[in-house]
Amino acid sequence: MTFSPLTPELVVAFEGIVSPAHVLTAQRTEALQYEAYGRDHTEDFHFAPDVVLRPGTTEEVSQIMRLCHEHRVPVTARGAGTGLSGGALPIHNGVVLSMERFNKILHIDERNLQVTSEPGVVTEALQNAVKEVGLFYPPDPASKGSCFLGGNLSQSSGGPKAVKYGTTRDYVLNLQVVLPNGDVIWTGANTLKYATGYNLTQLMVGSEGTLGIITQVVFRLLPYPQHNILMLVPFRQEAQAAEAVSAVFRAGIIPSGMEFMEREAIAWSSDYLKIPLTLPEDITAHLLIELDGQDIEQLYKEAEQVYEVLEKYDVGEILLADTAGQKDDLWKIRRNIGNSVRYNSVYKEEDTVVPRAELPTLLKGVKEIGQRYGFKSVCYGHAGDGNLHVNIIRGTLTDEEWNVGLREPISEIFQLCVKLGGTISGEHGIGLVQKPYMHIALKEANLHLMRGIKQVFDPHGILNPGKIF
């Protein structure tokens, strides 16, 4: 795919569409601000955009796309830049389309338990807004305080609550999308059931900005669960922590959170946040288990059942969080593991996922591969859905070891995932960094179909080129 360079005439045309204030170029923008549009949270990658556009309306996005389609200019849409697979990086330069001005919640429909929003709204802001009227938007990626809904949609993001409530995918009813040629469509209807032709809505979710630009979303909502119970369970053997996960489900309980954290994950994060936490010497891993619902007595019953299951394992003293502050602290520790690892070292995060009962085997395999190839990993993640984030720490690895040497062991980790019935990304997407490993998860026939779909939506290949495949 060859693209056209960005001409001064195009810049002028963009200024006519979004006004000069929202056309940023390197020449006339403060360096640090401009540089940020070429990064996300993936390792230490940087790619410079030729121009950054900040449209404010669907019509503006449509006009931009029409122009770029006509002139074969690459367009990489950008949310908050918290992605972990390089999805927002403009690797072929061109336009970075920042959706930051699409930051309005348009309509909370209390009668239908739905919300219509622009994609540049921060996930937690949406959660808080609907909570005020007693409603619940469950998807909660670790970065919920800064990530955008649009990014969540692009990567099919999950989070701790996915184990009970599903991921972003499960709440999307309808999307307004600007296609690469500038056409504006709604992908579906604002209904809980939909059987009207191919499901374009679900095709858009997880397509990482390669098929169209999402400009509005309609989510379904739930009644807000009034109560929750949170417990931190220390284990003396990592494998037992992973095993206990499956046992809880088999007892008929579906927790609203079931997080696994290696000793180092929890230690680094509590240090990073300066939240003191007692960690006895013999504890190697923790499970953070949350139960939620409308009835507190019902939750106490469930908590008792969880205790009964855990009694069969070699666990330390279970911490039952009994104030809102304590609960917040525990979740903060869990959510900041990624930040604390980043604070300690550059790292590669592999977003492995397997059927949940295979988690102990995956964890063992990851450690064994690490030992064999000589790298250190910090593992944590959503054990309830078998989604283990493997953070490979750069530490003292050379450029060669980091950039080339790790390909083989990462391939081995992914092969193990696939062998166990899993795949190479659960919620971070493929983007740039997992692209070389797609053939491990998918046959050529699958990739052929995906490339064909891409061609149908984006015949000139201008949207987020170089990603996924």
Place this chain on the structure above:
Amino acid sequence: MTFSPLTPELVVAFEGIVSPAHVLTAQRTEALQYEAYGRDHTEDFHFAPDVVLRPGTTEEVSQIMRLCHEHRVPVTARGAGTGLSGGALPIHNGVVLSMERFNKILHIDERNLQVTSEPGVVTEALQNAVKEVGLFYPPDPASKGSCFLGGNLSQSSGGPKAVKYGTTRDYVLNLQVVLPNGDVIWTGANTLKYATGYNLTQLMVGSEGTLGIITQVVFRLLPYPQHNILMLVPFRQEAQAAEAVSAVFRAGIIPSGMEFMEREAIAWSSDYLKIPLTLPEDITAHLLIELDGQDIEQLYKEAEQVYEVLEKYDVGEILLADTAGQKDDLWKIRRNIGNSVRYNSVYKEEDTVVPRAELPTLLKGVKEIGQRYGFKSVCYGHAGDGNLHVNIIRGTLTDEEWNVGLREPISEIFQLCVKLGGTISGEHGIGLVQKPYMHIALKEANLHLMRGIKQVFDPHGILNPGKIF
């Protein structure tokens, strides 16, 4: 699209693949049996296949597809033939690919709460099998006692429990699919989270046999809810019944069933089944409300809350089913409305769906349109998801009125659905009969994308030609 006629050589080739016993032609098959392969439950349509094939393995399906792809022979896959939009009708003749021999449940994975099954298993048989080990497969179309999982997947089928538990779509983790050229793929992974390229799994669900042949499916399961409460609530005003639906949800309760039935729907069905039911003169509609969960005391609390909500409406005496037999009877009545209508008259069933709070407006609109155009309709359906089945009764309408005259009022009904934020099919699919109305729900840009996707999967257009668009 022009297709090749079925040659005697091809019939011989098919016999080499599936054995002569499973190659049925009109000449050598008992007439009634053969004729059944040309029908489904849609009005009184019949289209004769040139040949019926009954493969037993994925490899056989693959060989059949390769041959038909090469020779441009239309292939219409068929489940149990209970579809209501004509999806299984071989309107271009050719091969009917009956999946009836794919009738094995392959593996119930109790550790991961998953089941792997062939698509020719009857939905209820799967439900019963997993229930035996304490697990729950919620999707329950009215025809669950006879329909196949493969048909449910093709049409994205729902059922009463969809209001709480979602539709077939929400339980599919992974599909084995034979593509039109004979290639065999798995669309995803056996994991709860998936962010590995475009979601081919969700693209297949609801694609009505036009993109590939599903030969295996992996579903996720839930713990079986141990208890339920069922109540039949009679209303003196239809509109109030529709309004009460939304009020129950706003009170924070998510029932596992929330069914609306017009007086005639429930009367016809109880007559048809010979289950006596007292229907006071002044009652015009009913809601059938089910609550389920693991804790009966919790359910009693919820039932009380439902009563509180209902008190605000003009309801008759609420029947609380107190034996398993009584519950069965009530559900049987609900599930047999379609059959009882069919028993009374040929009918067209429109599968309208809107955001649930718009149901009263939709219902009123349907009746008004019926009065204006002079036809009678019996309405019932899944009020909890705004999914109203509008049964237009043929009665004494002439062929002209039935085949041509109804197009205008049906268009008006669908236009109303779209205006209310809904669409033209919630769970029955488009198939043959809703095809003329697709432009009401979707823009040309949407249809263009769908046609493009079809072309990618099926370049010769041999799979279920003439359906959807």
